[in-house]
Amino acid sequence: NAGVTQTPKFQVLKTGQSMTLQCAQDMNHNSMYWYRQDPGMGLRLIYYSASEGTTDKGEVPNGYNVSRLNKREFSLRLESAAPSQTSVYFCASSVLIQNTGTGQPQHFGDGTRLSIL
Amino acid sequence: TQLLEQSPQFLSIQEGENLTVYCNSSSVFSSLQWYRQEPGEGPVLLVTVVTGGEVKKLKRLTFQFGDARKDSSLHITAAQPGDTGLYLCAGGNYGQNFVFGPGTRLSVLP
Numbered sequence: 001n002a003g004v005t006q007t008p009k010f011q012v013l014k015t016g017q018s019m020t021l022q023c024a025q026d027m028n029h030n031s032m033y034w035y036r037q038d039p040g041m042g043l044r045l046i047y048y049s050a051s052e053g054t055t056d057k058g059e060v061p062n063g064y065n066v067s068r069l070n071k072r073e074f075s076l077r078l079e080s081a082a083p084s085q086t087s088v089y090f091c092a093s094s095v096l097i098q099n100t101g102t103g104q105p106q107h108f109g110d111g112t113r114l115s116i117l
Numbered sequence: 118t119q120l121l122e123q124s125p126q127f128l129s130i131q132e133g134e135n136l137t138v139y140c141n142s143s144s145v146f147s148s149l150q151w152y153r154q155e156p157g158e159g160p161v162l163l164v165t166v167v168t169g170g171e172v173k174k175l176k177r178l179t180f181q182f183g184d185a186r187k188d189s190s191l192h193i194t195a196a197q198p199g200d201t202g203l204y205l206c207a208g209g210n211y212g213q214n215f216v217f218g219p220g221t222r223l224s225v226l227p
Binding site: 004033035040042043045048090104105106107108109110111 | 121126150157158159160161162165205207214215217218219220
């Protein structure tokens with residue numbers, strides 16, 4: 001039972017390079033999320049996908065794009081990496097975003113540690 | 118914009134001590150969750166509270182949701198080194214994304 005799988009686990013990029021972070025979940029969840037975690041700032045939502053075929057901006061979307069490839073997969077792309085994007089990136093999934101108020105859990109992957117030089 | 122604050126930011130205690138960490142907001146939430154995150158891993162859900170005044174216990178951990186549903190506390194009795202980690206609270210409302218607090222980093226020394 002893998003849950004949420006993120007690849008790669010570590011990556012070092014040079015300023016201006018591009019890359020795609022991959023995320024896949026095997027729990028048949030409808031909603032998926034991308035967060036970044038920086039020291040002292042908690043988890044900040046970058047983009048989310050309420051259901052297959054839809055994506056929406058979160059709190060800090062600038063410099064990122066996403067693709068909901070199918071129900072299982074949700075990728076995050078950095079088109080031109082900047083040092084300010086150095087962070088730990090987490091993908092998460094939940095049954096349905098509309099149920100957030102009922103306290104349904106989000107399931108997280110183990111993160112991608114990204115350094116931009 | 119809904120915000121969650123957590124205090125203290127850092128806490129270092131000896132094994133066997135008791136502690137309480139807090140999660141506060143000026144906004145009302147329909148639900149509030151506590152997650153624990155260990156180094157190199159993603160957050161893992163500990164508990165969800167949905168009713169104002171609700172108290173939930175998970176072994177040595179006691180969670181309380183404030184009557185006004187704007188705040189929550191986590192109390193750990195007789196802390197153990199295995200309790201070390203980053204404790205995150207997250208507030209949720211219907212049809213909206215979760216809002217996460219910045220976390221309390223707990224270190225329990227043997």
